[in-house]
Amino acid sequence: MQIKTSSTMPTSPPPAENNGAAAAYFDFRAAERVPESHVWAGMHEKDTAPVVAAGDEHDDDEDHDDDEPGGDMRDGHAVPVESLSRAEEQAARLFALPAPDKARAARRPGGGSTGYGVPPYLLRYPKRMWAEGYTFPPPAIRDEFRRVWPDAGDDYHRFCSAMEEYDAAMRALGERLLAMFFKALGLAGDDAAGGKTERRIRDTLTSTIHLNMFPRCPDPDRAVGLVAHTDSGFFTFILQSPVPGLQLLRRRPDRWVTVPGTPGALIVVVGDLFHVLTNGRFHSVFHRAVVNRENDRISMPYFLGPPADMKVTPLVAAGSPESKAVYQAVTWPEYMAIRDKLFGTNISALTMIRVAKEEDEES
Numbered sequence: 001m002q003i004k005t006s007s008t009m010p011t012s013p014p015p016a017e018n019n020g021a022a023a024a025y026f027d028f029r030a031a032e033r034v035p036e037s038h039v040w041a042g043m044h045e046k047d048t049a050p051v052v053a054a055g056d057e058h059d060d061d062e063d064h065d066d067d068e069p070g071g072d073m074r075d076g077h078a079v080p081v082e083s084l085s086r087a088e089e090q091a092a093r094l095f096a097l098p099a100p101d102k103a104r105a106a107r108r109p110g111g112g113s114t115g116y117g118v119p120p121y122l123l124r125y126p127k128r129m130w131a132e133g134y135t136f137p138p139p140a141i142r143d144e145f146r147r148v149w150p151d152a153g154d155d156y157h158r159f160c161s162a163m164e165e166y167d168a169a170m171r172a173l174g175e176r177l178l179a180m181f182f183k184a185l186g187l188a189g190d191d192a193a194g195g196k197t198e199r200r201i202r203d204t205l206t207s208t209i210h211l212n213m214f215p216r217c218p219d220p221d222r223a224v225g226l227v228a229h230t231d232s233g234f235f236t237f238i239l240q241s242p243v244p245g246l247q248l249l250r251r252r253p254d255r256w257v258t259v260p261g262t263p264g265a266l267i268v269v270v271g272d273l274f275h276v277l278t279n280g281r282f283h284s285v286f287h288r289a290v291v292n293r294e295n296d297r298i299s300m301p302y303f304l305g306p307p308a309d310m311k312v313t314p315l316v317a318a319g320s321p322e323s324k325a326v327y328q329a330v331t332w333p334e335y336m337a338i339r340d341k342l343f344g345t346n347i348s349a350l351t352m353i354r355v356a357k358e359e360d361e362e363s
């Protein structure tokens, strides 16, 4: 395996026992120290981007006005909040189950990303992260969680109903946000072509829920909850809880911004395929999760993206100064395959499908 040279990459080879798709998680609860298999050197050292708290940073070249696309989501009742807290509560119950119960639902080799365990892409890193995870597409909830609760009792039903409600709320929000993004880009449905594309994308949106549990950590400076990455799909909703942990990378100068632990706040993370779809006008964002000494943290990122067979083609607004697509059309699986091939290099998969230079650099 190739070892990346960037400062956030550890340099020792992966522990062999962690390479299986269904590798069991380390017993975080019992850990009094961070074992070598989970040590990420250099993560929080001076050579990486400094960390600031949201609100403490100043940015002169960006305007924060009331016309931002998400502006009118704030009033009214965009999201049923009880559904979100119920889902969080049920996610916590899932992770509190005995290890063998969770292990019954382990990812199956070749089973894609569904199941309990490290997502395949993250397994390629030589070190493990301080997290447990469970990934599933919402239509599979009932089948998937029979593996955890084979008796299909009350716990099973409570869990499944909570996840289904969470799915309904997030999907509705995703559809509304997509409409706002299209409007903001001047691609809204007034003209026939734009409207048709918008509808086609909205009506075929696929979603994936990834439940993360980041256990409290005896040495948070030497561990990583989730290594820096961009999401590959269109966009991701990340509900915030009182325990902070999500950090976003702001560029030029690079610094990690800690998202405050505001319960009920939803962060929208733009992914690579939305970057492609909007022809680079919406940028995908690097983000990561850090861990802390005191508290467990649960997150439930909700990923929205195109169906596997949809070629994502850059949308170029009529009458905009920019007149040609700067990215090649790709499907999600094609994009993942490119990203996978580039693992261990410092080359972004977006660069690989760029056909013309964007005016701003992407180094």
Ligand SMILES: C=C1C[C@]23C[C@H]1CC[C@H]2[C@@]12CCC[C@@](C)(C(=O)O1)[C@H]2[C@@H]3C(=O)O
Pocket: 113, 119, 120, 121, 122, 135, 208, 210, 229, 230, 231, 232, 233, 303
């Ligand atoms: C729908 C998705 C989105 C996935 C793949 C699949 C299921 C799991 C998601 C994550 C979650 C953790 C980071 C990431 C980078 C990973 O390795 O698995 C994400 C990835 C992506 O956004 O590319």
Ligand SMILES: O=C(O)CCC(=O)C(=O)O
Pocket: 210, 212, 226, 231, 238, 245, 246, 247, 287, 288, 289, 299, 300, 301
């Ligand atoms: O837990 C978080 O805040 C980030 C999760 C995330 O980025 C992911 O799962 O892709």
Ligand SMILES: [Fe+2]
Pocket: 229, 230, 231, 236, 269, 287, 301
């Ligand atoms: Fe992410």
